[in-house]
Amino acid sequence: xxxxxxxxxxxxxxxxxxxxxxxxxxxxxxxxxxxxxxxxxxxxxxxxxxxxxxxxxxxxxxxxxxxxxxxxxxxxxxxxxxxxxxxxxxxxxxxxxxxxxxxxxxxxxxxxxxxxxxxxxxxxxxxxxxxxxxxxxxxxxxxxxxxxxxxxxxxxxxxxxxxxxxxxxxxxxxxxxxxxxxxxxxxxxxxxxxxxxxxxxxxxxxxxxxxxxxxxxxxxxxxxxxxxxx
Amino acid sequence: xxxxxxxxxxxxxxxxxxxxxxxxxxxxxxxxxxxxxxxxxxxxxxxxxxxxxxxxxxxxxxxxxxxxxxxxxxxxxxxxxxxxxxxxxxxxxxxxxxxxxxxxxxxxxxxxxxxxxxxxxxxxxxxxxxxxxxxxxxxxxxxxxxxxxxxxxxxxxxxxxxxxxxxxxxxxxxxxxxxxxxxxxxxxxxxxxxxxxxxxxxxxxxxxxxxxxxxxxxxxxxxxxxxxxxxxxxxxxxxxxxxxxxxxxxxxxxxxxxxxxxxxxxxxxxxxxxxxxxxxxxxxxxxxxxxxxxxxxxxxxxxxxxxxxxxxxxxxxxxxxxxxxxxx
Numbered sequence: 001x002x003x004x005x006x007x008x009x010x011x012x013x014x015x016x017x018x019x020x021x022x023x024x025x026x027x028x029x030x031x032x033x034x035x036x037x038x039x040x041x042x043x044x045x046x047x048x049x050x051x052x053x054x055x056x057x058x059x060x061x062x063x064x065x066x067x068x069x070x071x072x073x074x075x076x077x078x079x080x081x082x083x084x085x086x087x088x089x090x091x092x093x094x095x096x097x098x099x100x101x102x103x104x105x106x107x108x109x110x111x112x113x114x115x116x117x118x119x120x121x122x123x124x125x126x127x128x129x130x131x132x133x134x135x136x137x138x139x140x141x142x143x144x145x146x147x148x149x150x151x152x153x154x155x156x157x158x159x160x161x162x163x164x165x166x167x168x169x170x171x172x173x174x175x176x177x178x179x180x181x182x183x184x185x186x187x188x189x190x191x192x193x194x195x196x197x198x199x200x201x202x203x204x205x206x207x208x209x210x211x212x213x214x215x216x217x218x219x220x221x222x223x224x225x226x227x228x229x230x
Numbered sequence: 231x232x233x234x235x236x237x238x239x240x241x242x243x244x245x246x247x248x249x250x251x252x253x254x255x256x257x258x259x260x261x262x263x264x265x266x267x268x269x270x271x272x273x274x275x276x277x278x279x280x281x282x283x284x285x286x287x288x289x290x291x292x293x294x295x296x297x298x299x300x301x302x303x304x305x306x307x308x309x310x311x312x313x314x315x316x317x318x319x320x321x322x323x324x325x326x327x328x329x330x331x332x333x334x335x336x337x338x339x340x341x342x343x344x345x346x347x348x349x350x351x352x353x354x355x356x357x358x359x360x361x362x363x364x365x366x367x368x369x370x371x372x373x374x375x376x377x378x379x380x381x382x383x384x385x386x387x388x389x390x391x392x393x394x395x396x397x398x399x400x401x402x403x404x405x406x407x408x409x410x411x412x413x414x415x416x417x418x419x420x421x422x423x424x425x426x427x428x429x430x431x432x433x434x435x436x437x438x439x440x441x442x443x444x445x446x447x448x449x450x451x452x453x454x455x456x457x458x459x460x461x462x463x464x465x466x467x468x469x470x471x472x473x474x475x476x477x478x479x480x481x482x483x484x485x486x487x488x489x490x491x492x493x494x495x496x497x498x499x500x501x502x503x504x505x506x507x508x509x510x511x512x513x514x515x516x517x518x519x520x521x522x523x524x525x526x527x528x529x530x531x532x533x534x535x536x537x538x539x540x541x542x543x544x545x546x547x548x549x550x551x552x553x554x555x556x557x558x
Contacts, residue, residue, distance in 0.1 A: 092420020
């Protein structure tokens with residue numbers, strides 16, 4: 001299973017008369033794509049639309065997969081909505097989760113939600129927590145975690161089950177340098193086989209991978225799009 | 231540009247051009263990216279953490295490979311009756327390697343099992359929703375059911391047994407549904423989105439919660455009400471069960487469908503209003519007495535109406551869902 005190609009065609013989003021996206025057209029490919037821009041540029045709105053849960057006012061979204069083992073005519077396949085939703089991992093901008101749940105209970109619940117079997121989830125839970133340096137917080141309620149710890153839980157749940165599309169809204173917010181470096185390494189690993197879209201205003205955490213792309217938004221429009229390696 | 235030893239002290243146009251190019255590259259890099267310098271300790275710690283992750287992953291990979299090999303060997307033994315042992319071993323190794331490779335690609339967690347059966351899917355869904363509410367919450371709900379049942383019995387049995395039963399069956403169902411709906415409510419838009427991403431749709435999740443609530447009611451509250459109220463009524467068991475189960479099912483179905491159409495709070499307000507009105511009017515309106523009073527001639531009829539309403543709502547809901555899916 002590899003990442004998906006996401007095609008946005010003239011996406012418009014209006015909320016209460018205010019237009020937060022004005023005709024965004026772009027294609028997201030497997031690998032990392034950074035969305036940058038000032039506050040209010042429309043980065044988070046675009047990510048929310050890409051989850052398919054929030055609907056655009058106008059425009060169209062397509063999720064396509066490319067199977068090189070099939071013939072040229074059948075290689076491209078559009079994924080239905082239900083299948084798309086099973087393949088998306090998402091970290092909202094201000095991750096809260098369910099504050100009264102403990103870290104381990106929340107991650108276990110999210111794992112089951114993503115279709116990971118109860119046995120696997122139970123077996124791997126400690127390993128996931130260890131990877132994110134959260135083992136000591138397994139019994140702590142989400143509301144009692146520090147901002148950085150809660151963000152780690154958010155990132156962990158977004159990356160559980162290796163989603164084919166991973167949408168991360170300000171993933172390095174509240175992180176210290178160590179946490180950010182660790183998760184950047186994890187995200188790079190995930191991006192080898194997934195489509196990862198990261199919204200960030202901290203340009204210092206952008207990689208300069210050969211194939212990583214950057215899209216700059218301003219006032220709900222794309223004003224620049226390029227490959228970072230170039 | 232050549233190395234320092236070969237340099238003859240003169241810049242050529244090509245050197246200038248290359249320097250300009252380098253300058254432009256570095257300028258862009260510095261302007262665009264200002265990476266904070268990690269300290270030496272930070273770097274060592276990071277290396278340690280990455281090593282640890284690598285060590286854990288190789289350990290897990292080895293375990294998986296071992297498991298895969300064991301699994302295959304079991305299968306291979308069954309097939310090997312007709313085949314030579316050497317061939318089977320070769321295949322076992324190949325398949326085990328492939329399986330291990332796949333699992334390595336899937337890294338820390340295996341993806342959704344796409345080929346799982348219907349029953350397994352239902353079990354996983356039930357487990358996920360049960361786990362969400364948590365054992366402690368279910369136990370507390372059990373205690374609340376017992377306590378309110380006893381209080382309703384004590385408070386009403388002396389002067390209005392049917393009123394007590396009415397209060398308990400309808401009120402408690404609504405309270406439990408309300409409590410669980412409140413526990414599951416997403417606190418912000420991000421959580422609302424997360425709730426709908428995944429293997430199970432929001433509809434499946436909500437339906438499962440209502441199923442759990444109904445089963446919970448039937449398992450916990452029904453035996454208790456038999457103990458508390460049956461004696462007071464002196465009625466046949468079948469009539470008692472009918473009188474009990476129908477309202478619980480009807481309220482659960484109405485709550486589920488209204489919750490889907492109107493949202494949590496409007497449907498809760500609507501149901502509580504209907505319930506309060508029926509409770510208040512049961513003294514004066516004869517047919518409303520049939521809600522709880524088994525001696526009332528309307529007792530069976532009102533339950534039949536409840537069942538019919540619930541069935542109609544479910545059919546209407548299914549039809550609307552179908553139309554919506556087609557439009558999608």
